[in-house]
Each structure stands twice: as C-alpha cells, then as structure tokens.
Amino acid sequence: MPIPKRQLSPLIRKFVNGSRLAQAETRGLGELKPVEPAARREGLPVLGDDQVYVMKYGTVYHAAWCPVVADSWDHAPRRLLVTLLAAVGERTRCAECNRHAKAARASAAQEYHQQARPTPEPPPPDAVVPLKVNGLAHGILFLAAGQEYRERFKETAVEPATPLWVDGRRDGMVVRLDSASDEPLVLVQLDPRATFRNGPYQVRLRHPLRRSATKPYAVESVESVEPAP
Numbered sequence: 022m023p024i025p026k027r028q029l030s031p032l033i034r035k036f037v038n039g040s041r042l043a044q045a046e047t048r049g050l051g052e053l054k055p056v057e058p059a060a061r062r063e064g065l066p067v068l069g070d071d072q073v074y075v076m077k078y079g080t081v082y083h084a085a086w087c088p089v090v091a092d093s094w095d096h097a098p099r100r101l102l103v104t105l106l107a108a109v110g111e112r113t114r115c116a117e118c119n120r121h122a123k124a125a126r127a128s129a130a131q132e133y134h135q136q137a138r139p140t141p142e143p144p145p146p147d148a149v150v151p152l153k154v155n156g157l158a159h160g161i162l163f164l165a166a167g168q169e170y171r172e173r174f175k176e177t178a179v180e181p182a183t184p185l186w187v188d189g190r191r192d193g194m195v196v197r198l199d200s201a202s203d204e205p206l207v208l209v210q211l212d213p214r215a216t217f218r219n220g221p222y223q224v225r226l227r228h229p230l231r232r233s234a235t236k237p238y239a240v241e242s243v244e245s246v247e248p249a250p
Contacts, residue, residue, distance in 0.1 A: 050080060051110020055102040059194065060181035065094070069182050070191065071106045082109040087118045145226050145238050147173060152207060152222040152243070162193065162209040164222050164243065174198050174205035177238040178229055185209045187218055187245040195240055209243060221246040 059069025065086075068074070074083040074090050077100040083090045084106075093101045147170070155165040162185075166174065177198055185193035192215035199206040207224055211217065223246050229239035 050112050051108070053077070053102060053104060054108045055104055058103045062181060066101070066103050067181050068103065069194075072103055073106050073109060075102050075104050075109065075112065076100050077102060080112055081115045082106070082112045083115045083118050085118050087115060089115060089117050145228060148226050150224045150226065151246075152224055154219050154222070155204070155206060157211075157217060160211050160213070161196075162211055162217070164207040164209065164224075165204040166207070166224070168203050171200055171203070171205045173226075173238070174200040176236050177226060177240060178236040179240050180230060183240050183242060185211070185243045187215070190215075192216075195243055198240070207240075207243060218245050220248055 053075060056072065058066035059072060060067040066074075068084075074086075075081075076093055082104075090101065150166050150170050150173070152164040152166055155163040157163065179195050179198055183195040184191045185195065191212070193209045193211040195207060196210050197208040199208065222243055224243045225241040226238045227241040229236060
C-alpha cells in the first residue's frame with residue numbers, strides 16, 4: 022500500500038510559493054555579491070563609500086537606512102545584505118530612500134539656516150603623528166608611533182569608516198588604536214585588493230564628531246608618506 026503524500030498546510034504552501042516567486046523575480050537582475058559593511062554600530066551594518074543595502078530576494082537597492090531597511094532588520098536580519106553600488110545589476114533605487122533623503126536634506130537645510138554659524142575649531146596639537154610599519158598579519162597592518170605619543174593615543178578615538186589612503190586610493194580602514202604597549206599602535210584592516218606598502222605612514226588627528234565625542238581627539242585618516250630622497 023503506497024504511503025500517502027504529506028499535504029502541506031496552506032500557510033507553509035503560501036510561504037514556499039512566495040519564496041519561489043521572489044527567487045524567480047530576482048533571477049534576471051544579476052547575481053548578488055555581498056561584502057562586509059564599512060563598520061558596525063551597535064550591531065547595525067554601516068555603509069561605506071559606494072556601498073548599498075539589498076534584500077536577499079529584493080528587486081531594489083537602498084542607499085540609506087530607510088524605514089524599509091529598518092523593518093527588514095527587525096523582522097529578517099539575515100535577508101539584509103550589503104553590496105557595492107556597482108554590483109546591484111538591474112535592481113532599481115528604493116523610492117522610500119529618495120523620500121527619506123529629501124526629507125533629511127530639507128530638515129538639515131532648515132536647521133542650518135536657523136542655527137548661528139559656528140566658528141571652525143582649530144586643529145588639535147600634534148595633528149600629524151609619524152608612523153612606521155610594525156607588522157602585517159591576516160590582513161591587519163600594525164603601525165607604530167613613538168613612545169612620546171602614548172598619552173595622546175589614550176585620548177584619541179577611532180570613529181566608523183576611518184580610511185587608510187595610499188597614493189590617493191582608499192586601501193583600508195582603521196579599526197583600533199592600542200596605547201597599552203610602549204610604542205602605541207594603529208591597527209588597519211587592509212582591503213583585500215590593496216597592495217601592501219612597506220614604508221613610512223602618518224596619522225592625522227582632529228576633534229571628534231559631536232555625536233561620538235567620547236574623547237577629545239579622533240583619527241581623521243592614516244596616509245602613506247613618500248620617503249625623503
């Protein structure tokens with residue numbers, strides 16, 4: 022006697038059919054190539070230059086943390102991916118992102134005109150700190166400063182998406198400062214496509230962004246330096 026086929030419940034059948042339909046709709050839009058976000062803030066992925074949000078089976082891409090992205094993160098975070106803008110294929114820009122961006126620009130412009138013009142803060146003392154290569158392991162570049170900068174590094178924060186510049190290219194991202202050792206260290210995550218340069222570097226300091234002003238100084242960027250002739 023043949024075993025009767027198990028019948029799926031209407032709810033499960035609706036979910037399966039919906040997933041198959043979503044996969045079919047996105048099949049012709051181009052293969053998704055997820056990348057690591059530039060940073061994470063309290064677990065949330067933060068976009069870097071030329072990065073956008075996409076849904077696993079979505080037909081649009083999102084250039085900002087709009088309500089659609091926020092809802093996806095709340096209910097199905099595994100479906101929310103980050104990819105490069107150049108890799109979105111035939112996907113179209115999210116209309117909600119456009120409305121969100123316009124509202125943000127209008128609000129920022131109104132606030133700017135209502136506020137008094139602030140005077141620019143002078144750069145912090147020792148705004149440029151020379152660095153030397155201390156090692157390279159697993160894609161992390163270790164750059165050391167002199168002992169005299171140890172106290173300054175204790176007062177310096179690293180904010181999201183702080184770049185490493187090499188010959189005008191963004192070749193990596195600063196991930197941490199280590200002031201525990203005698204020679205304080207700057208840890209940089211190199212881009213997988215970057216070519217390691219062994220030579221002098223320097224770190225530029227600035228005053229922190231007001232929304233994350235936990236310390237009096239922040240890293241603006243790390244740059245390679247052409248050796249003196």
